[in-house]
Amino acid sequence: MLGFVTAAGADTIQEFLVRHWRQPLASQGPPPGRFSTLEASLAPEACGACHPAQLADWRTSLHSRSMGPGVAGQLVEMLESDPGSALSCFTCHAPLAEQAPRVADGARARANPVYDAALGARGLVCAGCHVRAHQRFGPPRRDGSLTPTAPLETLPHNGVTRTPAFLRSEFCQSCHQFTPDGFALNGKLLENTYREWKASRFAREGVQCQDCHMPDRRHLWRGIHDPEMVRSGLTIDASAGASRYRPGEIVSVTLTVESTRVGHAFPTYVTPRVVLSAELVDQAGEVIAGSRQEKVIAREVTLDLAREVGDTRLMPGAKAVLRYQWRVDRAGVRARLSVVVYPDEFYTRFFESLLAQGAGRGEAQIREALTATRRSPFTVFDREIPLT
Numbered sequence: 001m002l003g004f005v006t007a008a009g010a011d012t013i014q015e016f017l018v019r020h021w022r023q024p025l026a027s028q029g030p031p032p033g034r035f036s037t038l039e040a041s042l043a044p045e046a047c048g049a050c051h052p053a054q055l056a057d058w059r060t061s062l063h064s065r066s067m068g069p070g071v072a073g074q075l076v077e078m079l080e081s082d083p084g085s086a087l088s089c090f091t092c093h094a095p096l097a098e099q100a101p102r103v104a105d106g107a108r109a110r111a112n113p114v115y116d117a118a119l120g121a122r123g124l125v126c127a128g129c130h131v132r133a134h135q136r137f138g139p140p141r142r143d144g145s146l147t148p149t150a151p152l153e154t155l156p157h158n159g160v161t162r163t164p165a166f167l168r169s170e171f172c173q174s175c176h177q178f179t180p181d182g183f184a185l186n187g188k189l190l191e192n193t194y195r196e197w198k199a200s201r202f203a204r205e206g207v208q209c210q211d212c213h214m215p216d217r218r219h220l221w222r223g224i225h226d227p228e229m230v231r232s233g234l235t236i237d238a239s240a241g242a243s244r245y246r247p248g249e250i251v252s253v254t255l256t257v258e259s260t261r262v263g264h265a266f267p268t269y270v271t272p273r274v275v276l277s278a279e280l281v282d283q284a285g286e287v288i289a290g291s292r293q294e295k296v297i298a299r300e301v302t303l304d305l306a307r308e309v310g311d312t313r314l315m316p317g318a319k320a321v322l323r324y325q326w327r328v329d330r331a332g333v334r335a336r337l338s339v340v341v342y343p344d345e346f347y348t349r350f351f352e353s354l355l356a357q358g359a360g361r362g363e364a365q366i367r368e369a370l371t372a373t374r375r376s377p378f379t380v381f382d383r384e385i386p387l388t
């Protein structure tokens, strides 16, 4: 089972993935002599010369921005003060050996002879997932076939070694799941997406990360930052207990958010915050003072990551219900219900505190990252229900 044939012979998906993601990745070494400059290049634009659709998609994805100012701004000082930790960030944010300015050398770090600063700034590039020792790896053809159609040496970049490993959630695991000995709070790993998925009905039904995040093999990887993606995973419902209330009566309104198509906890990380709210507005559209009530969906942790404050995330199939009650004192009242997503709530607080302490030479970049986190919130649901 799980066997497949590559140019190198029989292998298992597990064996392939262990080798493919063994950290730190080895440098590519010299390209085969027959490679053109274009084939030898690891830059995403070089791949895009022949694979323009993937390049166009990737450019819009967060994988292409994984060395954005929030990460790069922290690394400036960290590479000096704590190189070990800084280098660990690269394993997920810019994983190629050619992307890190330093290499570990015992407890210290030394200059990296194969460092390519321009490539380093590009984050999770095509080659990070597809190229090892200048050999291309990719999924089976869409018809499921694995074997080359022509002698490898006659194809651009000597063809592709195809493996079903690219179709599996385990392919994403090395960066979206901490290992069992990784950092945990309240007995739960800080990053646990693969295991949340593994415990869900989606794993039992064979629905992989790629089926939701790379539909039709597209390289978009939409997630918590995308309103359409978030809506696609939820079923949101709002209703009032009765169609009309009289002044003096207690109104009752219910807002329900059910996780129906999210393949892991909603949200999976400690960084987003989702707020369900209900409030009353009067005839003039003004909010009635004091009438607002909220319910939060988040795994909230302290800024220093010392403590988990609470965990109200929704596992697949679970729902959050805001039951709202209020005695109305006038006619013309409507309930306003909404669900607002703050994708970077933790980072907003984190960058603010970093700037307050002094972010050193990374300051300008951290300011830029803070501005971006403040702009990322959006509304996924908004409705008014007449009550009186």
Ligand code: HEC
Residues within 6 Å of the ligand: 038, 039, 041, 042, 043, 046, 047, 048, 049, 050, 051, 126, 127, 130, 131, 136, 137, 138, 139, 140, 141, 148, 149, 155, 156, 157, 159, 160
């Ligand atoms: C000069 C053109 C050219 C360049 C540059 C190029 N490729 Fe390719 N690539 C091809 C062709 C042609 C095929 C189809 C080969 C086959 O069918 O075996 C292919 C196939 C692939 C496949 C398998 C696609 C499939 O249909 O399943 C992957 C993955 C891939 N390339 C990745 C890359 C990456 C990553 C880069 C940059 C580091 C790159 N390629 C650069 C021409 C190119």
Ligand code: HEC
Residues within 6 Å of the ligand: 062, 063, 065, 066, 067, 068, 071, 091, 092, 093, 095, 124, 128, 129, 171, 172, 173, 174, 175, 176, 209, 210, 213, 214, 221, 222, 223, 224, 225, 226
């Ligand atoms: C080499 C490490 C690595 C691999 C492999 C990887 N990712 Fe990511 N992924 C990241 C990093 C780092 C980010 C965060 C980028 C940022 O915003 O800085 C990310 C972001 C994402 C996001 C966006 C999350 C959001 O906040 O909206 C999604 C979705 C995602 N990855 C899905 C996948 C899937 C599916 C796979 C497997 C096909 C995968 N990733 C493989 C490192 C990786």
Ligand code: HEC
Residues within 6 Å of the ligand: 065, 066, 067, 068, 069, 070, 071, 074, 075, 085, 086, 088, 089, 090, 091, 092, 093, 174, 175, 176, 177, 178, 191, 223, 224, 269, 271, 272, 347, 369
């Ligand atoms: C095991 C893989 C992994 C490692 C190691 C890792 N990250 Fe990340 N990081 C991620 C993923 C996945 C995301 C996306 C999470 C999300 O969507 O909220 C992310 C998001 C971020 C973000 C927010 C997005 C952005 O681009 O601003 C910052 C900042 C960040 N990481 C900094 C770091 C730093 C600094 C280190 C090293 C101390 C580090 N990360 C190590 C996987 C990793």
Ligand code: HEC
Residues within 6 Å of the ligand: 044, 047, 048, 051, 054, 055, 056, 058, 063, 124, 125, 126, 127, 128, 129, 130, 138, 139, 141, 142, 166, 167, 171, 210, 211, 214, 217, 219
């Ligand atoms: C996070 C890892 C990751 C990155 C980064 C990435 N890919 Fe892919 N790529 C995949 C996976 C996984 C698949 C298979 C998806 C599937 O079949 O569901 C794939 C499939 C492909 C295919 C086959 C598409 C098809 O229609 O059969 C090509 C070609 C390709 N990638 C090229 C690229 C290029 C070019 C880039 C950069 C612009 C890139 N990839 C970046 C993971 C990645």
Ligand code: HEC
Residues within 6 Å of the ligand: 169, 172, 173, 176, 193, 194, 197, 202, 207, 208, 209, 210, 211, 212, 213, 222, 223, 224, 225, 229, 230, 232, 233, 234, 261, 262, 263, 264, 265, 266, 267, 268, 269, 270, 272
């Ligand atoms: C059934 C569809 C589905 C599957 C399977 C799935 N996801 Fe998601 N994922 C979503 C939806 C919908 C969102 C947006 C809501 C959210 O953020 O939870 C999302 C969001 C994310 C995010 C954004 C960060 C966050 O805090 O939520 C990441 C990262 C991610 N997924 C990675 C993965 C990985 C890795 C796998 C496989 C182990 C996977 N997803 C499997 C549907 C899916």
